[in-house]
């Protein structure tokens with residue numbers, strides 16, 4: 369259930385198909401790209417000072433959503449200024465070949481855009497919080513892997529990742545790049561025709577119309593139906609992944625939510641869990657969220673700016 373996002377196109381300068389170009393080219397982001405940050409207003413600063421008082425001395429779990437990646441050029445379809453979008457459901461994907469073909473065609477164009485996105489100051493700040501020993505870990509609803517690219521290591525990709533494909537029949541998984549090569553062989557010239565796709569969603573869904581003759585790839589192992597390995601609307605997050613995320617929240621003394629409107633239960637349940645355990649919940653998000661009633665503090669501020677402030681100002685934990 370991906371919410372959604374976009375990114376600027378660049379020259380195709382990708383290294384070998386199995387490597388993650390962001391990890392190779394960007395490495396560990398430890399310095400904040402200050403130029404990208406807007407100055408904090410007095411109200412934002414006051415709210416952040418309160419957040420520091422609330423969270424100081426506590427090990428934190430962090431939960432992030434699409435709002436964290438907008439500064440990386442990936443649009444948030446649930447943000448205050450965004451156009452609503454209805455991603456395909458799991459039931460549509462498996463049940464309707466026309467829709468499935470359309471989905472794969474659009475994903476074939478769109479996934480490359482996600483691959484080329486770079487982490488922003490918000491991702492760098494979260495990585496710095498972990499590096500400083502302040503986090504029990506990170507749960508993200510984003511499939512873009514930008515937290516890992518920024519250097520975060522304890523990451524639960526709640527909704528899966530854009531760079532993997534799973535077979536619904538034999539459960540084999542494949543790097544998205546391998547399936548891309550097969551799809552390119554089956555659809556020569558398709559990418560060149562559609563490379564000007566304008567809008568790309570956070571789930572790699574590109575704005576491509578001419579999808580009728582697109583040839584889908586069967587599973588290289590068993591010939592079964594392939595699906596991008598992230599959680600669709602109408603599909604459950606795998607149980608072991610949910611349990612792992614609850615454990616991460618249980619191992620924390622506070623929950624920091626950044627850039628999510630918490631409209632899907634898959635994320636909201638962790639907010640309720642922390643709330644019920646009496647742990648402070650701080651939400652950074654522009655606009656209403658479904659978790660506001662559980663928040664000890666709600667901060668209406670830019671996510672990158674707010675996280676950078678917290679990574680700078682939260683004190684070290686006592687030994």
Ligand SMILES: [Zn+2]
Nearest residue numbers: 535538587590
């Ligand atoms: Zn298979």
